[in-house]
Amino acid sequence: MTLARAEIVVDLAAIRHNVTTLAERVAPALMMTVVKADGYGHGMVEVARAAREAGAPWLGVATPDEALALRAAGDVGRLLCWLSLPGEAVAPLLEADVDVTAYDVVELAAVVDAARATGRTARLQLKVDTGLHRGGSTVADWPALVAAARAAEVDGLVRVTGVWSHFAAAEDPDHPANDAQEQVFRAALAAAEEAGLAPEVRHLANSAAALLRSSARFDLVRCGIASYGIDPAPDVPDGPDATPEGPKPGLVPAMTVQAPLVLVKALAPGDGVSYGHTWTADRATTVGLVPLGYGDGVPRHAAAGVGSDAAAEVLVDGRRRPVRGRVCMDQLMVDLDGDTPPAGTAAVLFGPGGQGEPTALDWARACGTIDYEIVTRVGARPRRRYVDGAAPVASVVASGATTGATSASTVGGPA
Ligand SMILES: *Cc1c(COP(=O)(O)O)cnc(C)c1O
Numbered sequence: 001m002t003l004a005r006a007e008i009v010v011d012l013a014a015i016r017h018n019v020t021t022l023a024e025r026v027a028p029a030l031m032m033t034v035v036k037a038d039g040y041g042h043g044m045v046e047v048a049r050a051a052r053e054a055g056a057p058w059l060g061v062a063t064p065d066e067a068l069a070l071r072a073a074g075d076v077g078r079l080l081c082w083l084s085l086p087g088e089a090v091a092p093l094l095e096a097d098v099d100v101t102a103y104d105v106v107e108l109a110a111v112v113d114a115a116r117a118t119g120r121t122a123r124l125q126l127k128v129d130t131g132l133h134r135g136g137s138t139v140a141d142w143p144a145l146v147a148a149a150r151a152a153e154v155d156g157l158v159r160v161t162g163v164w165s166h167f168a169a170a171e172d173p174d175h176p177a178n179d180a181q182e183q184v185f186r187a188a189l190a191a192a193e194e195a196g197l198a199p200e201v202r203h204l205a206n207s208a209a210a211l212l213r214s215s216a217r218f219d220l221v222r223c224g225i226a227s228y229g230i231d232p233a234p235d236v237p238d239g240p241d242a243t244p245e246g247p248k249p250g251l252v253p254a255m256t257v258q259a260p261l262v263l264v265k266a267l268a269p270g271d272g273v274s275y276g277h278t279w280t281a282d283r284a285t286t287v288g289l290v291p292l293g294y295g296d297g298v299p300r301h302a303a304a305g306v307g308s309d310a311a312a313e314v315l316v317d318g319r320r321r322p323v324r325g326r327v328c329m330d331q332l333m334v335d336l337d338g339d340t341p342p343a344g345t346a347a348v349l350f351g352p353g354g355q356g357e358p359t360a361l362d363w364a365r366a367c368g369t370i371d372y373e374i375v376t377r378v379g380a381r382p383r384r385r386y387v388d389g390a391a392p393v394a395s396v397v398a399s400g401a402t403t404g405a406t407s408a409s410t411v412g413g414p415a
Pocket of ligand 1: 034166205225232
């Protein structure tokens with residue numbers, strides 16, 4: 001058995017389960033699975049493939065590079081891209097059959113130029129800013145943008161396939177911005193139709209809105225975080241009224257982050273741990289070295305006193321162990337409270353949560369951030385390993401320690 005280094009285990013069956021579950025929940029609206037930022041740290045190409053297998057008709061990415069990488073990996077389905085840079089080449093996207101987005105007449109002109117240069121009719125989507133005040137056309141500029149897009153359509157250079165926008169606070173269903181944004185969106189749609197546009201897909205909802213706001217589903221919803229099994233609205237309590245359709249859907253977190261303990265050692269009272277000795281043993285105890293650090297995307301805020309009062313925890317040998325002392329670039333220490341599990345014992349930072357391990361949400365709360373950031377940032381360095389429904393939470397991930405892996409069916413994954 002080879003030594004498993006620190007690794008991210010991604011359960012593709014969980015991804016497929018989540019995509020299917022969400023698609024059923026939002027029907028007749030269609031699903032776009034958002035796979036930007038390397039699939040929120042889960043691996044863009046692998047997640048995209050799993051989403052397509054589960055029937056996702058659309059994929060969404062931020063950058064042209066991401067869109068072209070998906071095409072290079074063989075993806076041929078509908079694919080929307082929404083964040084080009086000024087001057088960035090549009091022609092390769094048209095040649096790759098990607099739906100592109102314009103936020104203003106300058107971006108529209110670049111799309112029109114690329115359509116002329118390639119001889120292709122661009123599939124174009126127009127984004128209106130309904131109140132997030134990030135990307136998209138201002139409401140003031142919207143009439144000019146839809147008129148220019150319609151003119152390009154009449155010339156055969158573009159076909160406006162979509163009109164869309166993005167929420168600012170959908171995870172808080174009582175936030176007044178939700179109603180306001182939906183109203184502005186409806187008015188923008190009416191203006192687009194008056195200008196002669198007949199978009200195939202009108203879309204506004206991210207994961208939270210897809211689940212919590214059925215009026216905002218329109219033709220298509222863009223689900224990122226929920227596709228990875230993470231509740232987009234953790235502060236909305238579950239229950240019969242949690243969503244318009246009842247309880248929250250049973251999503252399964254797809255990512256587990258784990259590593260073998262490298263070393264276990266005894267400490268005497270008063271021994272300081274890690275840089276700066278920000279934590280000092282108040283008793284005789286044992287600590288374990290986990291080979292993951294901020295170079296792997298583990299937040300330095302995971303230690304108590306840095307980002308929050310409570311330390312993040314790691315599951316070792318059936319118990320949650322607090323991170324102690326500063327998180328270093330490549331390693332962190334956990335307090336084993338006198339226990340002496342052998343080197344090689346699995347240390348599970350987070351996973352689906354069904355076997356006592358913390359979740360990405362637990363880590364987010366300890367680090368003063370959101371679980372989106374936890375899973376995405378941790379995606380960079382540790383090796384990813386893909387499984388298909390098998391239990392990612394093992395008690396042992398390295399050779400040399402006792403075995404006793406837990407069974408595949410206990411993770412709570414899709415049947
Ligand atoms: C990232 C992103 C999404 C997905 O949001 P989730 O909250 O992860 O579902 C949807 N639309 C746009 C424009 C995005 O940038």
